[in-house]
Each structure stands twice: as structure tokens, then as C-alpha cells.
Amino acid sequence: xxxxxxxxxxxxxxxIKIGLLAVAGIGAVSWIVMQLWNALLPDxxxxxxxxxxWQAVGVLLLSRILFGGLRGGCHGHWRERQAxxxxxxxxxxxxxxxxxxxxxxxxxxxxxxxxGNGGDTGDKSSSNA
Numbered sequence: 001x002x003x004x005x006x007x008x009x010x011x012x013x014x015x016i017k018i019g020l021l022a023v024a025g026i027g028a029v030s031w032i033v034m035q036l037w038n039a040l041l042p043d044x045x046x047x048x049x050x051x052x053x054w055q056a057v058g059v060l061l062l063s064r065i066l067f068g069g070l071r072g073g074c075h076g077h078w079r080e081r082q083a084x085x086x087x088x089x090x091x092x093x094x095x096x097x098x099x100x101x102x103x104x105x106x107x108x109x110x111x112x113x114x115x116g117n118g119g120d121t122g123d124k125s126s127s128n129a
Contacts, residue, residue, distance in 0.1 A: 030057045 034056035041048045051059070088096065 026057075026060075030060055033060055 030053060034051060034053055037056065037059070038050045042050055085093075
């Protein structure tokens with residue numbers, strides 16, 4: 001659940017603004033999906049009909065269910081993982097990085113650490129250069 005109540009009376013107006021922006025964003029994305037569908041698919045595939053706005057909303061919802069899951073995102077879980085990663089000792093971090101092999105330095109916020117170990121990502125082209 002979104003926590004909009006902040007200090008002062010600006011909390012409610014901020015919540016309303018965020019809600020309106022979310023509704024406008026979903027509406028805009030639905031309109032874009034409808035336009036792209038109608039511009040591309042009927043010409044590319046025989047038998048595909050044009051869709052309306054609410055059908056585009058349904059396509060977005062269906063794609064969210066099929067490809068994004070129903071959990072509502074993993075943002076909270078990401079923060080938990082990040083906090084866990086920050087609590088690791090340097091030895092535990094190296095051990096964890098070793099498990100990932102070639103992707104050990106992928107997304108590393110400390111670029112000096114990545115270049116400090118010779119950029120060892122398991123990529124043969126970088127070691128042969």
C-alpha cells in the first residue's frame with residue numbers, strides 16, 4: 001500500500017497528484033498500445049482485427065499477468081536484498097561473486113572494485129587482449 005501521508009497538509013495533495021499521474025500514465029500507455037496494435041498487427045497478420053481503447057487496457061493487463069506476475073512488483077524485496085548485501089563481510093561478498101562466475105561484477109556499484117580485480121568476469125576475450 002502506498003504511504004502518502006507525510007508531514008503537513010501537503011500529504012493529501014501529494015497523494016492526489018501521484019494518483020492522477022498514475023491514472024494518466026496508464027491511460028497514455030494504453031492509448032499507445034492501441035495505436036501500435038492498430039498500425040502494425042492488422043497489416044502484418046491476416047485475420048487480426050483492430051482493437052479499441054478498453055481492449056488495449058485488457059492487453060496490458062493480460063501481459064502483466066502473463067509476463068509480470070500478480071505480485072505487484074519486487075521493489076520491497078530488492079531493498080531487502082540490497083540491505084542484506086550491504087551487511088555482508090568482504091569475504092562473503094567474494095564468495096557470493098564467485099558463485100555468479102561471468103556476471104560477478106555485473107551491476108556492481110563499486111567500479112573501482114571491479115577494475116581492481118583485473119576485470120575478471122570470466123570473459124576470455126578480455127584476458128587474451
